[in-house]
Amino acid sequence: xxxxxxxxxxxxxxxxxxxxxxxxxxxxxxxxxxxxxxxxxxxxxxxxxxxxxxxxxxxxxxxxxxxxxxxxxxxxxxxxxxxxxxxxxxxxxxxxxxxxxxxxxxxxxxxxxxxxxxxxxxxxxxxxxxxxxxxxxxxxxxxxxxxxxxxxxxxxxxxxxxxxxxxxxxxxxxxxxxxxxxxxxxxxxxxxxxxxxxxxxxxxxxxxxxxxxxxxxxxxxxxxxxxxxxxxxxxxxxxxxxxxxxxxxxxxxxxxxxxxxxxxxxxxxxxxxxxxxxxxxxxxxx
Numbered sequence: 001x002x003x004x005x006x007x008x009x010x011x012x013x014x015x016x017x018x019x020x021x022x023x024x025x026x027x028x029x030x031x032x033x034x035x036x037x038x039x040x041x042x043x044x045x046x047x048x049x050x051x052x053x054x055x056x057x058x059x060x061x062x063x064x065x066x067x068x069x070x071x072x073x074x075x076x077x078x079x080x081x082x083x084x085x086x087x088x089x090x091x092x093x094x095x096x097x098x099x100x101x102x103x104x105x106x107x108x109x110x111x112x113x114x115x116x117x118x119x120x121x122x123x124x125x126x127x128x129x130x131x132x133x134x135x136x137x138x139x140x141x142x143x144x145x146x147x148x149x150x151x152x153x154x155x156x157x158x159x160x161x162x163x164x165x166x167x168x169x170x171x172x173x174x175x176x177x178x179x180x181x182x183x184x185x186x187x188x189x190x191x192x193x194x195x196x197x198x199x200x201x202x203x204x205x206x207x208x209x210x211x212x213x214x215x216x217x218x219x220x221x222x223x224x225x226x227x228x229x230x231x232x233x234x235x236x237x238x239x240x241x242x243x244x245x246x247x248x249x250x251x252x253x254x255x256x257x258x259x260x261x262x263x264x265x266x267x268x269x270x271x272x273x274x275x276x277x278x279x280x281x282x283x284x285x286x
Contacts, residue, residue: 003138003198004073007066007190009212014069015186018062021227023182025058026161028230029099030174030181033165036103048103052096054230057223059095059123059185060088063130064220066189068212072198075137079215083133087126088223094122098158107166116159123154123185127192138200146195150188157184 008015032051036044064084071077098119105111127150131140157180164177 001074001200003075003200005196005198006071006073007069007193009069009071011069014066015190018066018189019182019186021065022058022062022185023178024227024231025055025061026181026185027175027178028227028234029053029055029058029095030161030165030177031234032230033099033103033162034174037166044103045100048100049096050230050233052099053092054227055099055119056088056092056095056122056126057226057230060091060126060130061220061223061227062182062185063087063127063189064216066186066193067130068216070193071212072136072138072200074200075198077212077215078135079219080133080135081219084130084219087129087133090129091122091126094125095119098122098162102162102166107163112159112163112166116162117155119162120155120158121151123158123188124151124192127154127189131192131196136198138198141197141199142192143195143197146191150191150195153184153188153191157181157188160184 029051032047032054036047036051039047098115098117101111101115101118105115128147134140161177161181161184164173164180167173
């Protein structure tokens with residue numbers, strides 16, 4: 001028996017809010033990644049770790065806000081908390097691996113492709129592991145081709161976003177990249193949901209089911225609080241907001257500042273003319 005799946009129980013509210021959360025996490029994470037490329041190696045791991053946690057928390061929160069609008073008419077849905085939080089850990093870990101590769105090797109060539117692929121696979125893994133945490137009176141079945149398309153969307157989105165972060169440009173550049181990343185992550189989510197069908201085991205029994213919002217909202221308090229704190233860090237770091245380094249790397253490779261030199265924005269002073277050592281002599285006129 002096939003279940004009647006509804007992915008938009010609250011209309012456009014959950015897709016829009018989910019998209020905004022994906023954009024917020026992406027914006028914070030990409031700015032932290034950009035910031036890591038403007039500092040010495042001592043501070044770089046901290047900024048990259050903060051960026052990884054921001055992106056991972058953003059896409060995880062986006063997923064479960066979107067899941068608030070998901071329902072199967074014939075059966076109630078519950079969520080396994082250990083698996084649900086494991087999906088958050090997987091997202092942060094895999095996104096972190098990809099971001100650290102780009103942060104240390106540069107946002108180009110093999111490093112960009114490898115880091116972006118791992119990050120994209122982390123986004124997809126978070127989605128499908130989170131779906132595995134659903135508990136209902138039925139079995140989830142997926143269309144293989146549609147699932148593959150959703151994974152490709154996640155990988156392409158991650159590579160594009162990390163490339164944009166590696167350009168070390170202004171704040172608006174990263175905002176545009178985060179909007180694209182949020183759109184791609186949301187598209188990946190709903191592409192994956194389009195691949196889903198529910199095969200029911202039988203008629204569900206029991207009393208009335210709790211709403212998805214009442215089940216999922218308490219789980220998102222921690223990640224949402226973290227995103228707020230990460231936003232405060234961004235707001236109170238003028239260098240990260242403006243995207244203008246106070247030091248310029250001698251090598252023009254984003255993410256690999258070998259020898260940093262102080263940039264003051266002043267013109268060099270003119271060198272004084274050499275005068276003859278003989279007293280009374282004059283500099284010949286030309």
